[in-house]
Amino acid sequence: MSAAQGDPGDQVSAGPGDGAAPPDAQEYAGELGGFVLARGAVDRMSVRRGDNDWLAAAWADPRTRVLVLDNARALVRFGDKEAELILVPPSEAPDGLRFLLGVDDAGAAYFGVMGPPGCLDSLIKDVEVPAGDSPAAEQDAAQQDAAEQDATGQETARQAAPEAEEPAEEASGEEASEDETPEQEAPEQQTVTEQVAWLARARPGLRPAGLREAAALLNDRDAGLFTHAVALANWHATHTHCPRCGTPTVTVAAGHAQRCPADGSEHFPRIDPAVIMLVTDPDDRCLLARNRRWPERRVSILAGFVEPGEAAEQAVAREVEEETGIAVTRVRYVGSQPWPMPQSLMLGFRAAAVGELELRVDDDEIAEANWYSREELRRALAAREILLPPPVSIAHRLIESWYGEELPGVW
Numbered sequence: 068m069s070a071a072q073g074d075p076g077d078q079v080s081a082g083p084g085d086g087a088a089p090p091d092a093q094e095y096a097g098e099l100g101g102f103v104l105a106r107g108a109v110d111r112m113s114v115r116r117g118d119n120d121w122l123a124a125a126w127a128d129p130r131t132r133v134l135v136l137d138n139a140r141a142l143v144r145f146g147d148k149e150a151e152l153i154l155v156p157p158s159e160a161p162d163g164l165r166f167l168l169g170v171d172d173a174g175a176a177y178f179g180v181m182g183p184p185g186c187l188d189s190l191i192k193d194v195e196v197p198a199g200d201s202p203a204a205e206q207d208a209a210q211q212d213a214a215e216q217d218a219t220g221q222e223t224a225r226q227a228a229p230e231a232e233e234p235a236e237e238a239s240g241e242e243a244s245e246d247e248t249p250e251q252e253a254p255e256q257q258t259v260t261e262q263v264a265w266l267a268r269a270r271p272g273l274r275p276a277g278l279r280e281a282a283a284l285l286n287d288r289d290a291g292l293f294t295h296a297v298a299l300a301n302w303h304a305t306h307t308h309c310p311r312c313g314t315p316t317v318t319v320a321a322g323h324a325q326r327c328p329a330d331g332s333e334h335f336p337r338i339d340p341a342v343i344m345l346v347t348d349p350d351d352r353c354l355l356a357r358n359r360r361w362p363e364r365r366v367s368i369l370a371g372f373v374e375p376g377e378a379a380e381q382a383v384a385r386e387v388e389e390e391t392g393i394a395v396t397r398v399r400y401v402g403s404q405p406w407p408m409p410q411s412l413m414l415g416f417r418a419a420a421v422g423e424l425e426l427r428v429d430d431d432e433i434a435e436a437n438w439y440s441r442e443e444l445r446r447a448l449a450a451r452e453i454l455l456p457p458p459v460s461i462a463h464r465l466i467e468s469w470y471g472e473e474l475p476g477v478w
């Protein structure tokens with residue numbers, strides 16, 4: 068990090084430490100870091116959101132870059148083992164609702180723009196396509212958003228990450244893709260890192276992609292920009308009128324608030340806190356369950372929304388008891404990541420089971436639940452009896468932290 072060298076974005080707070088170099092993003096993580104969507108490398112510049120002169124100057128600056136969104140997807144160039152966002156100068160961005168994402172160490176500003184449907188397809192034509200891109204991959208790219216679900220070539224139904232379906236309404240943010248067919252079989256028994264790299268190689272080139280597919284391959288800056296932009300876009304897409312009087316709102320604060328022109332009320336992006344918890348028993352076995360709405364074999368740790376008037380720790384205990392009949396103690400927060408599909412903040416916890424360990428699943432929500440030792444998990448994954456959530460999810464990271472090393476294979 069070199070932000071302390073001076074910020075052309077002027078008068079940016081140096082952040083904690085006041086004059087010292089800002090800490091790395093990792094240093095802002097909780098006890099457990101390494102969450103794919105909890106990254107970022109730009110100053111969000113919240114102090115400038117109401118400064119229209121500054122915003123206009125930033126938009127006119129030739130260094131400024133714009134992340135164009137179409138229905139929460141962006142244009143991504145997938146390379147061999149990584150991916151990058153395609154960011155365009157303001158002059159090439161379509162018209163649409165605009166929000167400030169931040170300013171980097173070099174003083175370049177970043178905006179997001181919600182373009183009209185299909186805008187990414189026309190953007191592709193404007194962006195250089197390097198030789199070697201697969202025409203086939205581009206051709207069907209418009210329908211493909213969740214390649215991460217399908218590394219094995221065996222799961223054809225969409226498998227949203229557990230965070231995407233538990234809490235329930237999170238699945239609604241992105242379109243499903245029902246008929247994905249990878250061009251080749253992924254090798255078996257590979258690590259998740261290898262699978263992610265395989266996905267990039269299997270479908271290289273330039274295409275619209277969602278957070279779930281691209282985030283794990285993006286660098287810190289791009290992952291942070293994309294997550295921030297998707298969160299704002301999903302809010303704007305579903306909150307267009309004043310909740311008090313029904314008048315259409317106007318966007319203010321560089322896209323981070325709305326104001327009602329009739330009654331003057333201000334409205335801010337809605338974020339739904341949800342807890343997700345890795346529960347262990349006295350033998351240090353891990354509790355994994357399958358939600359009734361998930362495909363066969365998909366399992367994860369338990370999760371649920373925090374209810375009104377409830378602390379996060381209380382929500383952990385309540386959800387575990389409701390879904391499996393297990394009582395927990397030592398509920399301990401370990402870290403969080405945004406999950407803007409459409410608007411959650413996932414709060415990660417560890418908890419210890421006490422008392423009766425027999426699992427009594429709530430048949431409404433949970434189809435099955437089991438305790439796994441590390442060896443049992445290793446065997447079940449190797450035999451493809453179960454699939455774990457993808458690396459972009461906080462669930463994956465929590466399970467990995469308990470497992471003690473990179474999780475083997477298959478999701």
Ligand SMILES: [Zn+2]
Nearest residue numbers: 309312327330
């Ligand atoms: Zn109103």
